[in-house]
Amino acid sequence: MSYRHVTLEERYVIAHLHLHKVSLREIARRLKRHHSTISRELKRNGPPAAAYGPYWYDSAQARCQARKVKARHHRRLHHARLSQYVEQALRATGLHRRSADASSWTILRKHVCASATSRSTAGSTATP
Numbered sequence: 001m002s003y004r005h006v007t008l009e010e011r012y013v014i015a016h017l018h019l020h021k022v023s024l025r026e027i028a029r030r031l032k033r034h035h036s037t038i039s040r041e042l043k044r045n046g047p048p049a050a051a052y053g054p055y056w057y058d059s060a061q062a063r064c065q066a067r068k069v070k071a072r073h074h075r076r077l078h079h080a081r082l083s084q085y086v087e088q089a090l091r092a093t094g095l096h097r098r099s100a101d102a103s104s105w106t107i108l109r110k111h112v113c114a115s116a117t118s119r120s121t122a123g124s125t126a127t128p
Contacts, residue, residue, distance in 0.1 A: 006033075006041050006064075011057035014041060018055050 006014075010031055017027045024042075028035040044067075045060035047053040 006037070008057065008061050011041070011045070011060050014038060015055050015057040015060070018042065 010033075013031060014027055017030070024038045025035045028038045031038070041060070042055055045063045046055045047059075
């Protein structure tokens with residue numbers, strides 16, 4: 001089963017049907033989505049808990065886009081010291097020679113960034 005993000009058009013339908021008090025299961029049926037997808041969309045991209053207001057598709061899209069920019073993998077890939085460390089580690093192990101195309105290099109770099117980050121955070125939380 002493939003994963004699809006909720007589109008702007010789907011958010012528009014969710015907003016209007018939710019405003020007319022249509023059940024989550026009915027909204028999901030009309031969009032051919034699982035009801036938990038609709039529930040998560042309303043929770044994640046709906047109005048903040050303090051602001052009791054309706055779900056608006058345009059502000060939901062803006063919140064979704066803002067969350068994408070804040071994703072952790074973007075911070076790791078644009079972290080200069082970490083990128084330099086990863087490249088040195090790849091060169092030291094000879095992995096950079098095995099990956100001829102740029103996409104393999106990017107995949108290796110992401111993998112080493114993730115493992116280096118998890119090692120550094122695991123080491124910092126350990127108590128002596």
